Amino acid sequence: MRKLLFILLSGLLSGGIISCGNDGSDGGEESDVIKIGHFASMQGDIATFGQQTNNGMLLAVEEINAAGGVLGKKIELKTEDTRSTTQDAGLAAEKLISQDKVTVLLGEVASSLSLVAAPIAEREKVPMVTPASTNPEVTVDKNGNVRKYVFRVCFIDPFQGKVMAKFAKENLNATRVAILKDNANDYSVGLAKNFQETFVGMGGEIIAEQAYEAKQVDFKSQLTAIKAMNPDAIYVPGYYTEVSLIAEQARDLGITAPLLGGDGWDSPELTKGKFKEALEGCFFSNHYSVEDTTALVKSFTEKYAKMFNGEAPGAMSALGYDAMYIVADAIKRAGSTEAEAVTKAIGETRDFKGITGNITINSQHNAEKSAVVLQIKDGKFTYFATVAP
Amino acid sequence: MSKKNRSYIYLLVGLVAVVGLSFPLEASVNSYDMRIIINIGISMILAASLNLINGFTGQFSLGHAGFMAIGAYTASALTTLVFGSAEGVTQELLFLVVLLAGGITAAIAGLLIGIPSLRLKGDYLAIVTLGFGEIIRVILQNIEPLGGSLGISGIPRYTTFIWTFGILAVLIFISENLMRSTYGRGFLATRDDEIAAESVGVNTTKYKVIAFVIGAFFAGVAGGLYGHYNSLIRPLDFGFLKSVEIVVMVILGGMGSTWGVLLAAALLTYLPEALRKIDLFGVSLSDFRMTIYSLALILLMIFRPQGLLGNFNPKEFAGRFKKNGQSKKSKPAVS
The missing domain is CATH 3.40.50.2300 (Response regulator)
Structure with a gap:
């Protein structure tokens, strides 16, 4: 019985492999x-x-x-x-x-x-x-x-990092900013680097630079270190999957500074359920705004x-x-x-x-x-400013 | 003809076949199919090299992707950063040098990890090797000159059919010959009963380390091949999942059966690609290909727990046809 099933299964597998060997090549003709x-x-x-x-x-x-x-x-x-x-x-x-x-x-x-x-x-x-x-x-x-x-x-990354640095300095009047980046993600590292360069160039100060890794769920140690420095804002250029958790844990620790981010935040999942309040009032740069009329x-x-x-x-x-x-x-x-x-x-x-x-x-x-900066209000991404190249 | 000479002739025949096959293949197959074939070759090298450790010597290593990463990074960094501007050296010679360098670095890492950790057994070894693989990934992620998490990009494409399958032929030759030597017996003795082996004076740690180092060497070479084919390597690709993928090939093929492991490596690499093209009742299976892939693994393990070619002995199989069923009763498989 087992043998029979095995033969059947392998027959099915190899049948599939053979049958699909020569399709797709006929596509060139149809114009x-x-x-x-x-x-x-x-x-x-x-x-x-x-x-x-x-x-x-x-x-x-x-x-x-x-x-x-x-x-x-x-x-x-x-x-x-x-x-x-x-x-x-x-x-x-x-x-x-x-x-x-x-x-x-x-x-x-x-x-x-x-x-x-x-x-x-x-x-x-x-x-x-x-x-x-x-x-x-x-x-x-x-x-x-x-x-x-x-x-x-x-x-490109340099532009997005620049946009947020400019925004933090000019619109938020921040001078002391902390960075929390995802070390496993080249996108996050790139944004953080360009943010830092621009922000320092404009006379700002990066007072703490902490890193995490995608799929991590506990950020308390990084956040505690950041809290001790008492920053005006925290730049978190990661993907939405971790950002929600970071925001929640930051608020739990009593950090009130706004979080800033990039287009990796853009997902309806970001502010779902219990994360809605944690991210209230935070900003991120994006490609467009749904609110655009x-x-x-x-x-x-x-x-x-x-x-x-x-x-x-x-x-x-x-x-x-x-x-x-x-x-x-x-x-x-x-x-x-x-x-x-x-x-x-x-x-x-x-x-x-x-x-x-x-x-x-x-x-x-x-x-x-140009890029737009969105603010999170009541769990929604609302248009805040446009930053030209 | 002596047995030793015969095995060299097999290797020669294999290499000639690889070279002979490469020309008609490269002329007739499109670059997508060629890519599948080369990926299969690289998987085969990885699986066959892990088979030396997991299959023949019975040590459960979960860090093979770590060795692959070391080889891939060493070879790719040498090509792009050091030899990038070298002149007067042929491409083939350069590639051979960087592949060997990748393999040797991986082998040294295997030695360093192997000596302390191979005194551990079973689950403990699995955990140590798993940790090793993850440590390598995290270290690479944090080395800025090696590209950090983006990895090394723009690696020239040197890997060809001949390189991949030529190296595979050498690996098969080495592992088949090894199994017929003192070392091979030592590996098997270590796998079958460590205590018994030690009590008759077999230095099991020595054999374990040797298997580990040879396995790591070829994993490193496979990594070099991978980097020079894919043009980009990043730490994320050498994570835990990659190690598991290789372990699955070895288990599915039948621990210790070189040919079974090669077959499994080919099947598991080809299956996700094959599923891209199948339409079932108008629904494209490509969206479910990873589900089907997992399902196939589960079914195979239920109906064929010893692996595809688990108790398969080529000689016995041939004998069965020759003497019309008069072959000897099956013995436990050696190769």
Whole structure:
């Protein structure tokens, strides 16, 4: 009986493996669709971000196709999962390019995963647009050479760190600030570094620098050390998963200084339930504000909520949406789906009216646009200020 | 022909086959399939090297990703930071040097960890090695010149089919030969009954350390291959989960069965990729691929607890066909 089941199981497995060996290669012929590939963390540590970007893209694709598509063709979005690992990021990007033969590669939120795909896009000469990777190295390699085929539609770490430093100094009149960063996360370390540089340059003082690690749940020792220094504000550029807990424990210890953060805070989970009060009055920099009342943003938030069961779009959704529109716009301007022409057109994007601001791609292949600072009021992210580049 | 000579001929045949296969493969297979094949090769090296420790010597190590990380970082740092501007050296020679350097550094780490901790047994050793793996990850995370948590990026792509499977052939050759030598007997004696082995004068700690060092060396080499293929390495990729992944390959393949472990490494690396493409009743399975992956593991462990090729002996299997069922009664597996 066991033997039989074993044979059956292994037969099933190998059957699956053989049967799927030779599909996907027939896609090259159909010319009535334009294939856009998206490699994203649909599972794993940062799955929320991957799913949000993908939802934003799906909405954009639906709108574009409903309006007649691009160059008379429909857009087809192919999404591949990276499990939030570098190994799978390489596999997903390589599959989309060499097997699905996508016109443009979109992807990753995490910079390290985009950095695995960027050399692949360069080698295969396929344009790649990352919606939310903020590390400078993604578009400009270590030797200072701009990667010809890689672009981004978000601002970069140095800018976001600067924005918050400027904001702390000018709007909050803070002079003594403590930093609490996530050492396991390159994004957090990058933001903290740039915040510190700008803040000290403006005459401020970093009085304490403490670190934690993602998935940690107890931050009391770091917070106690910070409390002893009595800072005006605390910069916590981590992901929302830990920030909620940090805020709660800070308030428990009697720290009243506001917490400041970056776009990693942007998730409905941040202020859920018991965390609502802890984060009241705190600030973070972000790509856009849901509260924006311009017609463009309003119609985006409404359509998004309709398509995804009332969910409010996060910054990642907005960036995914913008990335897809910029690609569609570039293909339209290029007048073809030929890689070189599309790459050139993406690089020539000027003053594109997106959800996350007016986007201009500069010579470093980064998006030049302003950031917004949001304040948490009553558990909601309310618009506070716009900081121009 | 003597047995010793024959095993060298096997190695030669293996290496020639790898080189011979590489040309038609590289011409006909697209770069995605090539990437899967190379990932499978690297997994096979990792699994076969852990098999020396966990399978043959019976020591439960949970820190294999730590050795892989040491090798990957040493090799990648050497290529990008030190040899980045070296001229007049061929790429192949440079790659061989950095891979060896990665392997040797990992082996030294294996020796340093092995000598004190291999006096421990069972669960205790598992905990020490687990701690070791995590310590390596955290240390790497905090070394700024090595990129901190972002890791080393922009590593040139040197790893090819020939490198990966050539090294795998050498590893199989070494581990198969080792098992037929005094050392191999020492490993097995240590695994089967440590007290009995010690009472007849076998220095079990020595054999454990040797297995540990050789395993660590090849894990380090595999790390170097991985870094020079993926172009970026970061501490997060060498965490506890990676160690577990390798342990699962060894257990699933059948502890101590080299061929079973290789088969399991190939299957487990390919399965998540295969699941990307399957549509079942219009629902794409790619969203559930990790669920199915886990399910397959559970089912295999229920129906095949001894591993895929747990009690499988190639010679006996061949004999069964030759003599039409007259083969000897099965003996406990050696390899």
